[in-house]
Amino acid sequence: MRGGVAALVVAALASGCAQDASEMEGAAGQQPLRAPEARALDAYASKLRAAQAARAAAAKRWNLKRVPLAAPPPPAKKPRIKARKGFEVRGQENLPPVFTSVPTEERIVFLTIDDGAEKDPAFLRMMSELKIPYTAFLSDYLVKEDYGYFKKMQDRGVTLNNHTLNHPYLPGLSYAGQKREICGMQDVIEKRYGTRPTLFRPPYGNYDRDTLRAAKACGIAYVPIWNEEVFADHWDYREWDREIHPGDIVLSHFRGEDDWDGTMRDMVRAFLDKVTAEGYAVARLEDYL
Secondary structure: OHHHHHHHHHHHHHHHHHOOHHHOOOOOOOOOOOOOHHHHHHHHHHHHHHHHHHHHHHHHHOOOOOOOEOOOOOOOOOOOOOOOOOOOOOOHHHOOOEEOEOOOOOOEEEEEEEEOOOOOHHHHHHHHHHOOOOEEEEOHHHHOOOHHHHHHHHHOOOEEEEOOOOOOOHHHOOHHHHHHHHHHHHHHHHHHHOOOOOEEOOHHHOOOHHHHHHHHHOOOOEEEOOOEEEOOOOEEEOOOOOOOOOOEEEEEEOOOOOOOOOOHHHHHHHHHHHHHHOOOEEEOHHHHO
């Protein structure tokens, strides 16, 4: 991108050197030609360089091996999201799709984080300074310990989504029981954070037809699960090739040293060092839905 902008800047400046814009006369009915575009492009290029320098400084400060790649602009036309083959239920065409990746040829992945047990202020600073987007799926039995922590997250541009009230195994509940868990969490998020989510992730990735029926009744449009899971010290994979792919959804959890051999910051380093080394940027999931 920087090379392209620089080329445009050079071209604009070169054309400006050929003749001063103030000396050009426009054709009849036209305004005299001006050349502010070169200055605008130069300012934009300077802004890009400053952003990259800030990103590099943040990467060094948080001990990353490489500077994270910047994601491309969101698509003007959103990809069509369908249920992953083999993950459908009866009547799927009228129910929210369950999917593990987003159709795209861009080398991007999506980071999603579940539950809400760990509430590490340094994690918030790290993600803000690195400007890494992620999507949260929250369960009230953990979030209610500190609603304010997740309000700070929301204020930083993170979308707070539904992961049920109490994190049960949903297929073990009746339709009414599943609906209470899902709609109840919709109510909590709306009351505490002013929005009603359209994304829902079933606990453990387990669901049945009643789950999706209840989710739809509660206002859910999409049920993203995941293709990979990242911890503080390793990765797990759904696919047999044990590789990440364009558009993959990556799962992690709000966990710390009580549960992991490391912190959430260690998890972020494990995640970013791998995806960056493989040429992937981190994009915002909601921008593709």
